[in-house]
Amino acid sequence: xxxxxxxxxxxxxxALRSFHTARGGILxxxxxxxxxxxxxxxxxxxxxxxxxxxxxxLGTSDAAAGIEAAIWAxxxxxxxxxxxxxxxxxxxxxxxxxxxxxxxxxxxxxxxAEECAQDVMVTVWRKAELFDPARATVxxxxxxxxxxxxxxxxxxxxRPEPEPEDLSWGPEAEPGPAEQVATRQESxxxxxxxxxxxxxxxxxxxxxxFGDLSHSEISRATGLPLGTIKxxxxxxxxxxxxxxxxxx
Amino acid sequence: MRxxxxxxxxxxxxxxxxxxxxxxLPEAFSAVVATQASICAETRExxxxxxxIGGALFELGGSAEMRLGALEATMAKIxxxxxxxxxxxxPEAAPDPVLPxxxxxxxxxxxDAVKWRPIGMGAKQAILHxxxxxxxxxxxxxxxxxxxxxxxxxxxxxLVLQGAFLDGADRYARGDVDLADEETEHRPIADVSEDCxxxxxxxxxxxxxxxxxxxxxxxxxx
Numbered sequence: 001x002x003x004x005x006x007x008x009x010x011x012x013x014x015a016l017r018s019f020h021t022a023r024g025g026i027l028x029x030x031x032x033x034x035x036x037x038x039x040x041x042x043x044x045x046x047x048x049x050x051x052x053x054x055x056x057x058l059g060t061s062d063a064a065a066g067i068e069a070a071i072w073a074x075x076x077x078x079x080x081x082x083x084x085x086x087x088x089x090x091x092x093x094x095x096x097x098x099x100x101x102x103x104x105x106x107x108x109x110x111x112x113a114e115e116c117a118q119d120v121m122v123t124v125w126r127k128a129e130l131f132d133p134a135r136a137t138v139x140x141x142x143x144x145x146x147x148x149x150x151x152x153x154x155x156x157x158x159r160p161e162p163e164p165e166d167l168s169w170g171p172e173a174e175p176g177p178a179e180q181v182a183t184r185q186e187s188x189x190x191x192x193x194x195x196x197x198x199x200x201x202x203x204x205x206x207x208x209x210f211g212d213l214s215h216s217e218i219s220r221a222t223g224l225p226l227g228t229i230k231x232x233x234x235x236x237x238x239x240x241x242x243x244x245x246x247x248x
Numbered sequence: 249m250r251x252x253x254x255x256x257x258x259x260x261x262x263x264x265x266x267x268x269x270x271x272x273l274p275e276a277f278s279a280v281v282a283t284q285a286s287i288c289a290e291t292r293e294x295x296x297x298x299x300x301i302g303g304a305l306f307e308l309g310g311s312a313e314m315r316l317g318a319l320e321a322t323m324a325k326i327x328x329x330x331x332x333x334x335x336x337x338x339p340e341a342a343p344d345p346v347l348p349x350x351x352x353x354x355x356x357x358x359x360d361a362v363k364w365r366p367i368g369m370g371a372k373q374a375i376l377h378x379x380x381x382x383x384x385x386x387x388x389x390x391x392x393x394x395x396x397x398x399x400x401x402x403x404x405x406x407l408v409l410q411g412a413f414l415d416g417a418d419r420y421a422r423g424d425v426d427l428a429d430e431e432t433e434h435r436p437i438a439d440v441s442e443d444c445x446x447x448x449x450x451x452x453x454x455x456x457x458x459x460x461x462x463x464x465x466x467x468x469x470x
Contacts, residue, residue: 085323092319097311104312114315118322125326135296140303147271147302157275162285162292163349190304209270209305234262241297 065188066181072138073131073180080128088125091138096121099146105210106150116153120146134179137187186244193243201236208233258424260284260291269298276377276384276449279350280405280425283447286348287423346410346445351376354384359445362386369393387446389413389438402451404428406436411444413437
């Protein structure tokens with residue numbers, strides 16, 4: 001499995017990366033509550049399913065998203081077990097630009113975001129053996145590393161972590177393949193649910209997560225009352241939570 | 249706020265948990281969430297789900313091109329970093345019946361290591377973290393006693409760690425969270441069973457409505 005994963009040619013990832021950049025992020029994809037348009041024909045990589053799953057097609061697209069998540073998890077395993085440079089380069093090409101964008105939206109300038117994104121990828125290398133595919137996808141894991149780095153550097157605060165701390169990312173006794181599949185399926189269902197979310201709701205939770213505006217700033221920017229914003233965020237999160245559990 | 253079913257009955261709101269998962273809460277409030285999550289498995293699962301949502305937003309979100317040579321620079325950093333020597337566990341490593349780990353890190357040990365200061369009427373406090381806009385403190389209220397009546401300048405979040413308190417008709421025990429804002433004038437009373445220990449995060453400073461506590465406020469820092 002590892003050799004197969006490590007042999008994914010680099011140019012393919014470069015192509016995916018430029019496709020992503022051109023697409024202009026989450027807000028550009030889905031405009032309304034209606035199902036998202038079909039993926040363009042050239043988008044045949046493991047990312048086909050992203051944000052574009054229709055209810056009726058969930059089976060196939062779910063599998064595609066699952067394969068993609070499994071590939072990333074395999075890359076992290078290759079880094080952990082063999083210090084695999086090619087696997088790391090692929091992870092870097094896909095995730096580092098996302099980390100950088102995330103940090104810039106959270107208030108970092110370009111130079112700071114570049115530096116921090118590199119540091120986040122250093123952590124990915126160093127903590128690769130702590131990554132647990134039964135607990136999270138690689139995207140979620142790297143998101144939490146980037147988030148913690150943002151708290152360190154941009155907010156200059158500590159982040160208290162719950163006890164037991166090994167509950168976060170510590171290795172557990174041989175996580176079964178069933179848990180790994182469940183984790184990836186949850187992630188695929190969530191993407192599908194996110195693509196069906198009305199734009200206004202998705203816009204609000206994105207702002208809440210990326211931290212570029214406080215609730216009261218969002219209130220001023222949109223002209224919506226603070227209470228409306230809070231309840232919309234809550235409703236959107238509850239809906240996503242519910243739908244990502246559909247596979248249970 | 250009320251959320252029946254498993255663990256604590258007065259749970260953290262979706263908004264607060266999402267703020268923790270997103271990393272946008274001030275440290276004082278993050279500490280309350282981390283402490284409550286240490287006590288309540290349901291909160292840990294809700295936080296995990298919110299992190300999954302954050303991960304999806306992150307992956308579907310925009311990307312910003314890395315500079316030329318970024319990968320090489322990162323590989324150089326990896327080569328330069330030596331494995332950190334193992335750190336001997338401090339006094340905060342030992343389990344404690346009252347203080348979960350996030351708080352032991354602030355206190356530098358368990359409940360016996362807390363440096364209490366009297367604030368009148370038998371109550372005591374220990375400030376754990378304070379910035380200009382928020383603060384985190386431990387409060388100890390003797391069994392059956394009342395915390396002075398007070399309003400707030402901003403949001404105040406109280407988590408019970410030991411004993412229980414009554415606020416109006418509601419009873420709050422270990423793991424329960426009471427959220428109050430500017431409009432709330434509440435008067436928590438510690439349950440008679442034992443002294444009540446709470447963790448309190450607030451925006452701004454507390455203000456008391458009685459005359460005497462108001463005069464004492466600058467000295468007590470409450």
